[in-house]
Amino acid sequence: MEKRTTYCGLVSSEHLEQEVTVKGWVQKRRDLGGLIFIDLRDREGIVQIVFNPETSKEALEIADKCRSEFVIGVTGKVVKRESAINPNMKTGEFEIIATDIVIYNEAKTPPFVIDDNQTVNExxxxxxxxxxxxxxxxxxxxxxxxxxxxxxxxxxxxxxxxxxxxxxxxxxxxxxxxxxxxxxxxxxxxxxxxxxxxxxxxxxxxxxxxxxxxxxxxxxxxxxxxxxxxxxxxxxxxxxxxxxxxxxxxxxxxxxxxxxxxxxGQEVVLPFPRMSYDDAMARFGVDKPDTRFEMELIEMKEAVSDIEFKVFQSALENGGAVKALNAKGVAGNYSRKDMDQLGQWLAQFGAKGLAWVKVEEDGLKGPIAKFLVDHSDKIIEATNAEVGDLLMFVADKKEVVAASLGALRNRLGQELGLIDNDTFNFLWVVDWPLLEYDEEAGRYTAAHHPFTMPKASDVELLKTNPEKVYxxxxxxxxxxxxxxxxxxxxxQRDVQEDMFKALGFTKESAQEQFGFLMDALEYGFxxxxxxxxxxxxxxxxxxxxxxxxxxxxxxxxxxxxxxxxxxxxxxxxxxxxxxxxxxxxxxx
Amino acid sequence: MEKRTTYCGLVSSEHLEQEVTVKGWVQKRRDLGGLIFIDLRDREGIVQIVFNPETSKEALEIADKCRSEFVIGVTGKVVKRESAINPNMKTGEFEIIATDIVIYNEAKTPPFVIDDNQTVNExxxxxxxxxxxxxxxxxxxxxxxxxxxxxxxxxxxxxxxxxxxxxxxxxxxxxxxxxxxxxxxxxxxxxxxxxxxxxxxxxxxxxxxxxxxxxxxxxxxxxxxxxxxxxxxxxxxxxxxxxxxxxxxxxxxxxxxxxxxxxxGQEVVLPFPRMSYDDAMARFGVDKPDTRFEMELIEMKEAVSDIEFKVFQSALENGGAVKALNAKGVAGNYSRKDMDQLGQWLAQFGAKGLAWVKVEEDGLKGPIAKFLVDHSDKIIEATNAEVGDLLMFVADKKEVVAASLGALRNRLGQELGLIDNDTFNFLWVVDWPLLEYDEEAGRYTAAHHPFTMPKASDVELLKTNPEKVYxxxxxxxxxxxxxxxxxxxxxQRDVQEDMFKALGFTKESAQEQFGFLMDALEYGFxxxxxxxxxxxxxxxxxxxxxxxxxxxxxxxxxxxxxxxxxxxxxxxxxxxxxxxxxxxxxxx
The missing domain is CATH 3.30.930.10 (Bira Bifunctional Protein; Domain 2)
Known part of the structure; x- marks a missing residue:
């Protein structure tokens, strides 16, 4: 068999009336009126090959033995299809009239058909x-x-x-x-x-x-x-x-x-937007906001300050937060049972419950409406609410409010079809805290890694108030x-030493583990x-x-x-x- | 300090009379008549910087603190050097008159000077x-x-x-x-x-x-x-x-x-030369010949067949070989002691000794000359010898002859300066044996790896005479x-099974270790x-x-x-x- 002259999927008008050699896998074989048709596949696509007793009886006989996933090579002439033009196939206007075929390898019946439309378990x-x-x-x-x-x-x-x-x-x-x-x-x-x-x-x-x-x-x-x-x-x-x-x-x-x-093939706008870590947490509840849709977290502290609803008040009194999401125009989609289920789902993020009201023609409705009814105007103003909106509240420690409403926002964004899946939204989240406090270990850990530089203005804080360092x-x-x-x-070595100290290293343990780097900082880094x-x-x-x-x-x-x-x-x-x-x- | 505008080593006439900012390492500092000169280095090279009390007193004061390998940034104007043009330096015609300097980091005295001319232990x-x-x-x-x-x-x-x-x-x-x-x-x-x-x-x-x-x-x-x-x-x-x-x-x-x-920046001739494995072993004694010089191994079987020198004869009688190297024109460079040392060095390749003669005006001279003297013409003809040549012989098992003369050839190629170090000689060595016999393990091993295909003509031999398969x-x-x-x-699965069998695998052990591949061969490979x-x-x-x-x-x-x-x-x-x-x- 000759060398391959083109990939199957690249057969085009430039090959018309020319002899080509293609090599690949039998996608499927059909017998029709004494002819055999083979769809031959390689990495670039599929081309139809016709075996015809008048062109080559020998080739027809070999083609007759081919089964799915056999590996073959075929030489033949590219022609325009007379009929059955397939507009869904790159090579759908053409076919190859085979003059020669070789079977390189046979194949057992494959466990699934090689086709994107199959559902096969992973x-x-x-x-x-x-x-x-x-x-x-x-x-x-x-x-x-x-x-x-x-x-x-x-x-x-x-x-x-x-x-x-x-x-x-x-x-x-x-x-x-x-x-x-x-x-x-x-x-x-x-x-x-x-x-x-x-x-x-x-x-x-x-x-x-x-x-x-x-x-x-x-x-x-x-x-x-x-x-x-x-x-x-x-x-x-x-x-x-x-x-x-x-x-x-x-x-x-x-x-x-x-x-x-x-x-x-997409143009994206440069520069990418920048958002501070604090902003991301406040507005989206997460440090990696999906900005393909809005529905941001709404600060409710002021709007609910006069409301005598114990859940809200005790959260605020304990230094926590009350925040809301406004799911625009979807109040009718969610039953009381749906809302109960959402509330239960939020438990994994530490939330003790989900408070909610629907905005109807005649006011706020729902389990906690009675607490809010005297302050509807403030609530509606703060959440920019209109009839048909669903308002959801979490009141808890700040981290719990962020984590649960952040997760709820992402879930609803998907569920409500707010996300255009063809959009790619890049975003920089900047100005991170240097350290996180690990409750379990009872010490600070690096938010990124121990080699991250504090903001120049915060270098001195690293010794005194490490939690405040950005x-x-x-x-x-x-x-x-x-x-x-x-x-x-x-x-600089001294800053790196302060950092390891803030992370709970002794001078000796820092030197033992990272001495190779800290020593290097002293030689012109x-x-x-x-x-x-x-x-x-x-x-x-x-x-x-x-x-x-x-x-x-x-x-x-x-x-x-x-x-x-x-x-x-x-x-x-x-x-x-x-x-x-x-x-x-x-x-x- | 401003952003860097160019690498130190790339300062050129295009920067003349312009302000540039460079950043890098202090290669060396010299004080001269109230001026300070700093050679500043980055990955692209070195540029000279001049600190002048008239241009900037502050810069001069900071420059005074700089030591080798300090990391600094400098802003200044590029000018033509008035004197001390350095033709060995890419930027040797220019210098930067500094107006600003910042020290980013200091450096302890480095353990060696950053310079290619230093000899430092590894x-x-x-x-x-x-x-x-x-x-x-x-x-x-x-x-x-x-x-x-x-x-x-x-x-x-x-x-x-x-x-x-x-x-x-x-x-x-x-x-x-x-x-x-x-x-x-x-x-x-x-x-x-x-x-x-x-x-x-x-x-x-x-x-x-x-x-x-x-x-x-x-x-x-x-x-x-x-x-x-x-x-x-x-x-x-x-x-x-x-x-x-x-x-x-x-x-x-x-x-x-x-x-x-x-x-x-070198053109090489295509295609690269091809040499069979058997040829490489015969002519160079190794499977990776250095073809930058000649001095090939010379087959001496015919030339020595009538010589009654026991070392030669017993090698030939036992199915071994006698081969020679002719080191042209260097007989005078090697003393008897040198030759003894070469012989001892060859022991690591299994050779029991190195026989040699020098070609002089009045015939062959040296320890074995007396055995060869009656057959000088044949020896001289076979080795193409001339006066001044040094002929070296090894007689032993074929593998020992190849290994020892191959190594000796490479050593002499270096020692005698036969190699042009600016030459790059590529070579294909083709037609390898499929298997090697491992004396120690008492079985065949794959010369390359167990997935290497036998020559089509040798596939059947794999079952009967695996040692003959190429x-x-x-x-x-x-x-x-x-x-x-x-x-x-x-x-093909059956060929792969035969290969594993030749390598001493059982059917089960081959399947256990390489079943993932052998099974795959059955699905259209x-x-x-x-x-x-x-x-x-x-x-x-x-x-x-x-x-x-x-x-x-x-x-x-x-x-x-x-x-x-x-x-x-x-x-x-x-x-x-x-x-x-x-x-x-x-x-x-």
Whole structure:
């Protein structure tokens, strides 16, 4: 058989009346009036091939043996179809009159038809992943991923960024999520850790004068899996020297705009909007607002201050908050039972209940209407309410009000169809607090990571009131998902020491774990900062999927297993011995 | 301080009489007649800055505090130097008259001067790697690596190759080198393995219809380190469907030619020469010949057949070989003692000794001359010898003759200056045997890997005489180093089963370990093949270095330790418990 001259899916008018050779998979075979029709598929699409006893009896006989997913090569002449033109197919005006065919490989009956319209359970798709990827949808997701990576690389290369590869086998440090560990064979009792991010290494590269670094790199976290979290994930990792936070954001948004334009064919408006963390929490209840729809959280403190409703008053008296959502014009869609269910659903966010009223022609109606009735005007003014609106209130600790109304807002945004799924809304959330107080551990933890720089004006507060310190940190948000986060980094040893102290490290433990970085800060370290974007999540959103497994060739399922290769496996006694390891069992 | 307007090293005539802002590291400071001169360095080079009391007294005072490796920013006007023009410096015609300076960070006295002319021991360089990379030479090696990767990516993208990311956490399989293992926290007693290569995964991607795949990807082998081997290394990994071995080679060599042109500014002749494995072994004694110089191995069987020298005769009688090297014109350079030492050095390759004669005006001279004297003409004719030549002979088993004379040839090539270090000689070594016999294990092992396809004409031999089977395998060699290897792969289940059988697998063990692939071959698997290139080694050769550590940002030293971060480390009892691991100790 000759060399392939074109992909099946790319047969076009330029091939008319010419001989071509195509190679691919039998999508389907039909026999009709002594002819055989084969739809032949490759990664670019499908083309119809006709086997005709007058053109080649031998080819017809071989074609007769073909079944779905057989791998074949065909040579023949491209002609215009006389009839049965298929406008839904790229190559639908053409067909190939075969003169030669070769069967490269046969195929058992596949467990599912290679077709985007099939509903197949995910375990089956994962078990036969190599066949699942033959489906155009999966292929196109992988292609989207490929194209997006390349556009980002090209942008970064064009802007003097340099890709530098950092190690995968690192020293384990206890900050952050759980590490995947790799026992060292040579250093008995010692372990490498797979990187959760090349954070400290890329900072060292700034100390090394690389100036503008990037890497598209695999990272690892040994955490339980979710739809949007895989144990290994790919990060677009960027670090720069001498730039301001705004300059780093500008590079990032220009890069994303280029992806949107070149991969998605969409123009996005630059610069992306900026919103402070405090604003995001106040107006949306979350640190990653979905700004594709409005329905913001409404501060009700003033409007309800005179209302003698114990739930509201006690929340306010205890330093908490009362906030509302106004779901415009949908009061009629929600029964009392629906509202009870919403209230129960909110319990997972700590809310003790959901208060609500409907705005009707003759006033506010609903379980708590009697408390509000004397103050209707204030309520209606504050919530901008009109007849037909559904007003929902949560009164509780500030964090609970934010978390529950934030989640309720996102849920209703979906449920009420307020979201245009073709919209991509990018947003910067800036001015983050440096620290979070971890109730359980009874200490501060880094809101981003321990290398994040405090705002210059807050550096002194770090010693006295660490909870009041804001950080030079920024997150990039897309449609309510955190795409990535970055910051300026600490580049002075004394500030880094203060930071570790605020995080509860002793001087010795900080030095033991991060001495390699802190010592380096003393040898001419430039101001620097960067960002890390989650590639998997970006592709998931661009592909309009809600599960990262749809955009990875061989993902793990929720049990941490790739169903094709069935990892992880057992290992031999010899391997364990070489690693100086025993496996603990309950019997011991 | 303003934003940077240019890199120090890029100050040029286009900036003349303009104000610029540069940021970087103090290379050196000189005080001269009330002026201060600072050579400021960034990744692009060095520029001279002049601080002048008349221009800015404040700037002069701050400049006075600067020491080597301080990080500063400077604003000033670019002017032509009036004197002391430095032709060895890119910016040597210019200087910046400073009006403003800011010190971003101070620096302790560095452990070595940041300068390519320093000799520093490697442990110190590794310990302060972030400073070592500030040296232009290290930076340029990393830049060469960056550029080479990008040129290869661009070539592959332009040729319809798609980058697909494959998993790092895989099932461990026992073939090949030792795996790095990662204990699973969730699956007790089970381990992931880090990939030695994405070999089977990329084959599955061919079954998935990706058609043309590539990935520049980290791989891992838990083997002892050497100068040209790191435990983690980067592979340019390529796989294609429906292409012949020649077509894959053509893509590969076109890609490498593009690297040579765009990165090294050198045209290389295409196609690269092809040499069979058998030829390479016969003519050069190695499977990766350095073709930058001649001095090939000379078959002496006929010429010595009548010579009554027991060493030669017994080698031939036992099925061995007698071969020679002719080192032209250097007989005078080697004393008898030198030759004794060469002979001793050859012992590591199994040679029992090195026989030699010098060609002098009055005939052959040297320890074995007396055996050859009656047959001088034949010897001289076979070795093409002239007066002044040094003839060296090894007589032994074929493998020993090849290994020892191959090594001797490479050593003499260096020693005698026969190699032009500016030459890059690429070579394909093709037509490999499929299997090697492993004396120690008493069984066949795969010369490449178990998925390599036998030559079509040899498929039947696989069942009966596996040692006679040749493979559709090819290596790409550069200047005597194996850059990479590839093959067509087995795509039919029965052939793959025969291969595993020849390798000593039972049907069950083959299925248990490689069932995921063999089962896939039954569902419409296309003919496919590819190649994998070692990026580290390619960059090492292009950078004209003899140690891979020179082209990796943070390599491990020979003890598997990155001296900066001092990996690997110990882990806590809790971490071990979560992994169900104990560490075995001798005390137990």
């Amino acid at each position: 375990d089956t798709r994962m078990k036969y992943r190599f066949m699942d990827i033959r489906r155009p949808e999966m292929f196109n997701n992988l292609k989207l991923r490929h194209q997006t990576s390349q556009v980002m690389r090209n942008f970064l290369n064009d802007n003097a960024f340099m890709e530098v590869e950092t190690p995968f086998l690192n020293k384990s440090t206890p900050e952050g999520a759980r590490d995947y560990l790799v026992p060292s064979r040579v250093h008995e009792g010692h372990f490498y850790a797979l990187p959760q991010s090349p954070q400290t290494t890329k900072q060292l590269l700034m100390g090394a004068g690389i100036d503008k670094y990037y890497q598209i790199v695999r990272c690892f976290r040994d955490e339980d899996l979710r739809g949007d979290r895989q144990p290994e994930f790919t990060q677009v990792d960027i670090e720069t020297s001498f730039l301001s936070a705004e300059e780093i954001q500008t590079y990032t948004e220009n890069m994303l705009a280029k992806v949107m334009k070149e991969v998605m 950080a030079e940190a920024y997150d990039i948000v897309l449609n309510g998902y955190e795409l990535g986060g970055g910051s300026l980094r600490i580049y 430039p101001p620097h900062g960067g960002i890390a974007l989650g590639l998997d999540r970006l592709i998931m959103l661009l592909a309009k999927k809600d599960n990262i497994r749809e955009v990875i060739a061989f993902p793990k399922n929720n049990r941490g297993v790739d169903l094709m290769t069935n990892a992880p496996g057992t290992v031999s006694e010899i391997q364990l011995e070489e690693l100086h390891l025993n496996i603990a069992t309950d019997e011991k | 442990d110190t360089r590794m310990k302060y790697r972030f400073m070592d990379i500030r040296r232009p030479e290290m930076f340029n090696n990393l830049k060469l690596r960056h550029q080479t990767s990008q040129v290869m990516r661009n070539f592959l993208n332009d040729n319809a190759f798609m980058e697909v990311e494959t998993p790092f956490l895989n099932k461990s399989t026992p073939e090949g080198a030792r795996d790095y293992l990662v204990p699973s926290r969730v699956h007790e007693g089970h381990f992931y393995a880090l990939p030695q290569s994405p070999q089977t995964t990329k084959q599955l991607l061919m079954g998935a219809g990706i058609d043309k795949y590539y990935q520049i990807v980290r791989c891992f082998r838990d083997e002892d380190l050497r100068g040209d081997r790191q435990p983690e290394f980067t592979q340019v990994d390529i796989e294609t469907s429906f292409l012949s071995a020649e077509e894959i080679q053509t893509y590969t060599e076109n890609m490498l030619a593009k690297v040579m042109k765009e990165v090294m 493979a559709e395998a090819y290596d790409i060699v550069l200047n005597g180093y194996e850059l990479g290897g590839g093959s067509l792969r087995i795509y 296309p003919p496919h093949g590819g190649i994998a290139l070692g990026l580290d080694r390619l960059i090492m050769l292009l950078a004209k270095k003899d140690n891979i550590r020179e082209v990796i940002a943070f390599p491990k030293n020979n003890r598997g330790v990155d001296l900066m971060t001092n990996a690997p480390g110990t882990v806590s009892e809790i971490q071990l418990e979560e992994l169900h691991l104990n560490i075995a100790t001798d005390e137990k």
